[in-house]
Amino acid sequence: MALIFYARVSSQGQNLDRQLARSKEVKADKVFTDKFSGKTTNRPGLKAMLQFIREGDTVEVISLDRLSRNYQDIQHLVQRFKDIGVKLVVDDLPQTHTGNELVDQFMLDMMINLMGFVAQNEREKIKERQRQGIEQAKKRGAYKGRAKKYAADSSDREGKLVFEGIKRDYQAGDYQSKAQLARKYGISRQQLYRILNLIK
Structure with a gap:
């Protein structure tokens, strides 16, 4: 049963020092890192970690957004951990590691569902603002629709x-x-x- 620490920053110019310091504090058996955007799960460090983990292991991150910035990706990753039998510890969610596994899992699921609600609500607000903006642009005669990628006058x-x-x-x-x-x-x-x- 290994403690695996996963650390991520979004670009090569950022450093992992704070996260790596935490991995030393908790005496992680294995550390996987990425310097990639959290918008995709196609990251070498994450892929290597998913291949490495085994039943009974614990994966620790300083925050859920280190795993991904996409709610659905987080859902899929957490479900994958469950299926394998891997525990997830999120440092900035102390309520998800009380020591009682059932309570911890319940709290983590609740937090993820809450994130999903917030994310979905924000998407709906963005769509509504876009719709209102398009309607206003149409009234002004300024709306031309989405620019075509493949066209004689394409900016691409x-x-x-x-x-x-x-x-x-x-x-x-x-x-x-x-x-x-x-x-x-x-x-x-x-x-x-x-x-x-x-x-x-």
Whole structure:
């Protein structure tokens, strides 16, 4: 039964000193680190830790957002720990490590559900603000919709080059099939059809 400490900061310019100091305080048997954004779980340190942990181990972090900044990812990770039989200790949630495993798990689940409610509520507020903003822009005649990535006037340099290449090949008949044309430029057939509609 090992104590595994996971530490993360969002970029290479940040340091892990405070978290690593904590890992020494608790005498962690193994430490995994990442200098990656918490918006993704595709991190080498996290992946290595998930492969390393075994039933009976404990994973410790200074805060839940070290695991992820995405509520659903946190849910999935916590469930994975449960499935394996790994205990999660979160330093800044002292109410989740009282010493009673049932109480600790109940409190952790409650905190995660609360986070989910707050996150969902914030998403709904953002959507509502966006909707109101679009309505106001439409009234002013200033709303043009989402900018197209693949278009002649695209601000995305790569998207503009793809559009121009497809236009050139399509108008010259230099393609075997639309599926082949989509593969050539690394886009989906749906994206190709949207581009062809603009060309036509």
